[in-house]
Amino acid sequence: MMVRMLCLMVLCLAPAWVAAQDGPLRIEITEGVIEPLPVAIPDLVPEGAGAGDWGQRIARVVAEDLTGTGLFREIPSSAFISQVSSFAAPVQYADWKAINAQALVAGAVSVNGNQINVKFRLYDVFSGAELGDGLQLAGTTDGWRRIAHKMADVVYSRITGETGYFDSRVVFVSETGPKAERRKRLAIMDYDGANVQYLTGSESIVLAPRFSTTGDRVLYTSYETGFPRIYVLDVGSVQRRVLESQQGTMSFAPRFAPDGQTVVYSLTQGANTDIWSMNIGSGQSQRLTSTPAIETAPSFNPDGTQIVFESDRSGTQQLYVMPAGGGEAQRISFGEGRYGTPVWSPRGDLIAFTKQSKGRFHIGVMRTDGSEERLLTASFLDEGPTWSPNGRVIMFARETQGAAGRSTLYSVDITGRNLRPVRTPEGGSDPSWGPLQR
Amino acid sequence: MKLKSSILMICAALSVTACTDPARLGGAGGADDPFANGAGGVVPGSASDPASPAYFQQAVGDRVLFAVDQSTLSPEGRATLDGQAVWLLQNADYTAVIEGHADEQGTREYNLALGARRADAARAYLVSQGVQPGRLQVVSFGKERPIEVCSEEACYAKNRRAVTVLAGGLTS
Numbered sequence: 001m002m003v004r005m006l007c008l009m010v011l012c013l014a015p016a017w018v019a020a021q022d023g024p025l026r027i028e029i030t031e032g033v034i035e036p037l038p039v040a041i042p043d044l045v046p047e048g049a050g051a052g053d054w055g056q057r058i059a060r061v062v063a064e065d066l067t068g069t070g071l072f073r074e075i076p077s078s079a080f081i082s083q084v085s086s087f088a089a090p091v092q093y094a095d096w097k098a099i100n101a102q103a104l105v106a107g108a109v110s111v112n113g114n115q116i117n118v119k120f121r122l123y124d125v126f127s128g129a130e131l132g133d134g135l136q137l138a139g140t141t142d143g144w145r146r147i148a149h150k151m152a153d154v155v156y157s158r159i160t161g162e163t164g165y166f167d168s169r170v171v172f173v174s175e176t177g178p179k180a181e182r183r184k185r186l187a188i189m190d191y192d193g194a195n196v197q198y199l200t201g202s203e204s205i206v207l208a209p210r211f212s213t214t215g216d217r218v219l220y221t222s223y224e225t226g227f228p229r230i231y232v233l234d235v236g237s238v239q240r241r242v243l244e245s246q247q248g249t250m251s252f253a254p255r256f257a258p259d260g261q262t263v264v265y266s267l268t269q270g271a272n273t274d275i276w277s278m279n280i281g282s283g284q285s286q287r288l289t290s291t292p293a294i295e296t297a298p299s300f301n302p303d304g305t306q307i308v309f310e311s312d313r314s315g316t317q318q319l320y321v322m323p324a325g326g327g328e329a330q331r332i333s334f335g336e337g338r339y340g341t342p343v344w345s346p347r348g349d350l351i352a353f354t355k356q357s358k359g360r361f362h363i364g365v366m367r368t369d370g371s372e373e374r375l376l377t378a379s380f381l382d383e384g385p386t387w388s389p390n391g392r393v394i395m396f397a398r399e400t401q402g403a404a405g406r407s408t409l410y411s412v413d414i415t416g417r418n419l420r421p422v423r424t425p426e427g428g429s430d431p432s433w434g435p436l437q438r
Numbered sequence: 439m440k441l442k443s444s445i446l447m448i449c450a451a452l453s454v455t456a457c458t459d460p461a462r463l464g465g466a467g468g469a470d471d472p473f474a475n476g477a478g479g480v481v482p483g484s485a486s487d488p489a490s491p492a493y494f495q496q497a498v499g500d501r502v503l504f505a506v507d508q509s510t511l512s513p514e515g516r517a518t519l520d521g522q523a524v525w526l527l528q529n530a531d532y533t534a535v536i537e538g539h540a541d542e543q544g545t546r547e548y549n550l551a552l553g554a555r556r557a558d559a560a561r562a563y564l565v566s567q568g569v570q571p572g573r574l575q576v577v578s579f580g581k582e583r584p585i586e587v588c589s590e591e592a593c594y595a596k597n598r599r600a601v602t603v604l605a606g607g608l609t610s
Contacts, residue, residue, distance in 0.1 A: 179542075179587040205582050207546060226535070227577050228550065250554060250578060253547040266547065268578070271509065271558035273551035294551040310548065317548055340545035354545050380589065383545055399542070401589040430546070 025103055025124040025131055027071050027160045034417075036073035037159065039066060040101035040125075042084045043077075044118065050111035054144065058109060058118060061148035064192065065166040066155060069393075070418030075101050087119060096125045103131070105155055114141045122155050132158050145194055146437065153436070165388040166191060169434045170395065171209040171218050171235075174198065175407050175427035184429075186220060188235065191388070191433065193409075193423040199238055208384070208430045209233075212256045215434035219243070219254040219263060230254045230265055232280065244278065244285070251276075253296045257304045257324070264288070264298040264307060275309055277324075288326035300324065301344045301368070308332075308342040308351055308368075319353060321368065332370030341384050344368070345391040350414070352385035352394050363396045365414055376416040384429065389436045395422065397429040489529055491604045498525050501601040502560055506594075507544075509555035511563060519560060522602055523567030533606045536560050538578040541594035546580060553578030560600040 027037055041063045044055030066072040082095035087108035096104050107120025121134040135154060137147045146167055153164025174187040174196070186199040186206050199218070200206055207228070209220040218233045228250045233240040243263065244251040254265035257277075267276045267287075273294045278285040289295040293313035300307055308321050314331065317338040322329035333339040337357030344351055348368070355362040355375065361382045366373040381399040388394070392414060399407040407429040409422040422428070485492040494500060499522070502515035511519070526532060538557030540549035557576035565571050586593035 180584055182582070205579070207582070223579075248575070250550070252550050266551065268551060268554045270576075271555045271562075273554060294548060294555070296547040296551055297545070310545075312548075317545075340548050356544070359543075381542065403587040405587070405589065 025127065025159060034071060036067075036071060037102050038075050038100050039063075039072050039103040039105065039155075040075045040080065040096055040099070041066070041105045042080065044120070045084060045087050045106075045108040047087070047108050047110040048112075050113075051109050052111065054111055054116060054141075055107075055109045058107075058144060058148045058151070059105075061145055062105060062152045062155070065149060065152035068192070068420070069156065070413060071156075071160065072103075075099055087121075091123050093123075093125055093128045096123075101125050103155070103159060105151070107151070111141065115139075116141045116144055116147065118147050118151065120151055122158055145190060149190070162392060163390040163436065165390045165393065165433075165436060167437045168389050169215065169437070170386075170409075170422075170431050171199070171211055171434065172409060172424075172431040173206060173209065173429045174424065175429055176202075179403065179405050186218070186233070187424075187428075188218075189424065196425055199233060199235075208253065208432075210255045210432045211434040212260045213258050213435060214260060215437070217256075217260070218432075219256060219265075221252040221254065228252045230263070232263075243280065243283075244276075253298065255299055257300050258302060259304055262304075264300065266296040266298070275307070275326075277326075286326070288322070289329070297341045299343045302346055302348045306344075308344055310340045310342060317356075319351065319370070332366070332368070333373075334370060335373055343385055343387060345387050346389060347391035350391070352387060354383045354385065354396075363394060363412065365394070374416065376412050376414065377410075377419060382410075384431065386431050386433045388433055395431045395433055397431065399429070491532075494522070494525050494529075494602075494604055498522055500603070501599045503595060504556050504598040504600070506541075506598070507552065509552065509559045511559055515560075516563065519563045520567060523564050523569050526564065526569045526573065527567075531606055532604045533573045533575070535575045535577055535603045535605060536564075537583075537601045537603055538576065539583060539597055539599050539601070540578075540581045541597040542581045542584065542589070543594065544581065549580035550578050551580075553580050556598070556600045560602065564602075 041059050043059045046055050063074045067074050079099045082092040084106045104123040104125055110117045117138045119136040122131045124131045137150055139147050149166035152166045156164040168191045170191055171188045173184045175182055175184055177183045183202040184206050185202040186209050187196050189196040204224040207221040209218045221228050222231055229245055230243040230251045231240045232243050250268040252266050254263050261280055262277055263280055264277045266273050272292055275288045275295045275298045276285050291313045293311050295311045298307045298309040305324050306321055307324055310317050311320050317340045318331055319333040319339045319342045320329040320331050337355050339353050339355050341354040342351050350365045352365050355364050360378050362375040363377045363382050363385050364375040379398050380401045383397050385394045385396045393411050395411045397407050398410050399405055407427045409428040409431050412419045480487050483490045485496045499518040502518050536557040538553030540552045561574045561576050584597045586596045
């Protein structure tokens with residue numbers, strides 16, 4: 001709905017300033033240590049009577065997005081020498097240079113009824129030039145946070161050279177109550193924890209929702225029949241239907257293939273858990289593994305040709321990669337401890353996982369052949385990584401110890417820096433990060 | 439609840455052979471047995487009624503426990519299941535769902551599969567003792583339904599369990 005209302009277009013009035021793409025305003029986020037880049041984000045200039053405090057609200061969200069990456073540092077407005085009082089007025093570069101602002105995000109906002117219109121420019125202060133063209137974003141006031149996220153995505157993308165991830169959503173399990181009486185329901189939110197909406201009630205246990213590649217549908221496991229079964233839910237209509245319901249079996253750990261038509265999941269018959277795939281349209285299913293071991297947590301690579309999964313066929317949980325149609329699997333994890341919940345990065349270069357070693361849990365990443373393993377976190381219980389759409393950030397759940405234990409969503413950069421909790425109204429687990437919205 | 443179930447579990451493990459004799463509580467009994475004044479001393483449906491689910495749960499013992507990451511039945515577990523099998527054979531109206539559980543030390547999906555192994559180990563044993571397979575269903579809750587909430591082995595040991603939950607019967 002909001003997707004159609006919100007459009008991104010290049011401002012035609014942009015003067016022919018030289019874009020300073022080769023200038024100093026560049027964060028190379030592959031480097032080991034980063035000094036956050038100082039950025040000034042003055043409130044957007046209100047244009048017309050309806051603009052109210054929208055300029056301030058939008059600028060705050062842009063600032064939170066950018067500083068939340070750990071790559072930017074915001075210069076407080078109290079330090080500003082010149083104010084941006086008109087979108088058309090020339091930028092006083094010397095004033096921004098004097099306070100060491102390397103980037104300046106300046107814009108204007110107008111509101112008519114429920115229509116909001118934002119235009120903005122990104123300036124490379126030390127080059128004294130605009131970085132890229134000015135942009136205009138239009139939408140409804142309901143979707144104002146998305147406009148701010150899109151602005152921040154543009155700034156992030158122009159300065160880092162990476163695609164942004166702020167205008168994205170996360171589906172997760174919202175949790176309340178003590179450990180022995182935990183109540184769980186599916187919820188969807190903006191990546192930063194805003195705009196939480198609940199997709200199910202908490203009458204029965206729900207687990208591990210997983211977005212489709214386009215973000216239109218969610219697979220999850222529910223106990224509403226008394227037995228774990230896989231459901232597919234349409235995010236727009238919140239209509240759902242059961243996918244796999246063979247009597248006497250349990251099904252769980254579903255995930256979409258990139259084509260959105262195939263689902264891989266675990267099916268338990270008796271003591272044995274194997275990985276199956278199903279065509280979501282025809283309902284036809286096919287068994288992909290056939291050892292007596294526990295085989296679960298399958299995840300496709302981005303082109304849908306391979307599946308990474310966990311198996312205890314060697315005696316303990318380890319990670320394996322097999323062709324998407326099943327067949328011989330290659331073990332890729334060989335470090336000390338147990339490895340589970342592998343998730344292929346959207347870039348295809350890394351696999352994130354949960355590792356248990358010496359009584360601690362870690363979120364880690366490794367190359368798809370298992371090399372260059374790096375642990376990003378450590379705690380009593382970290383679990384269930386999911387990738388940001390650009391493959392730079394991982395969200396996961398951290399459960400604290402003991403009777404008062406509580407599960408909270410966290411995010412961490414794939415360098416291991418910038419570990420921070422995601423602000424959700426209740427506890428959270430099993431996050432699944434959706435695509436960048438259009 | 440916690441204390442009660444653990445005491446009863448010990449009880450069940452220690453006295454399983456005695457408990458499997460349904461005549462013991464409902465029959466003539468010894469003079470020192472307060473419930474032993476004939477059939478009138480048995481409150482139907484209560485734990486003193488050997489045909490009741492409450493008796494199954496408390497006197498026979500409705501659960502077996504497992505070692506870390508294991509689904510092999512212990513001798514104590516087999517003894518409890520022997521009692522369950524006798525009871526189920528004598529109370530043929532009941533069906534049961536065997537619920538497998540894991541402690542919190544493990545990932546969610548793996549624990550679901552591990553709980554299924556435990557529930558199935560109990561199911562297979564009951565079937566080997568003559569219980570009709572069609573009367574038994576299994577389900578795993580993984581680490582979703584702990585009964586003890588401390589993050590220590592004392593609690594974990596009680597959470598790694600397979601619980602036989604009765605359904606059906608004349609009273610339900």
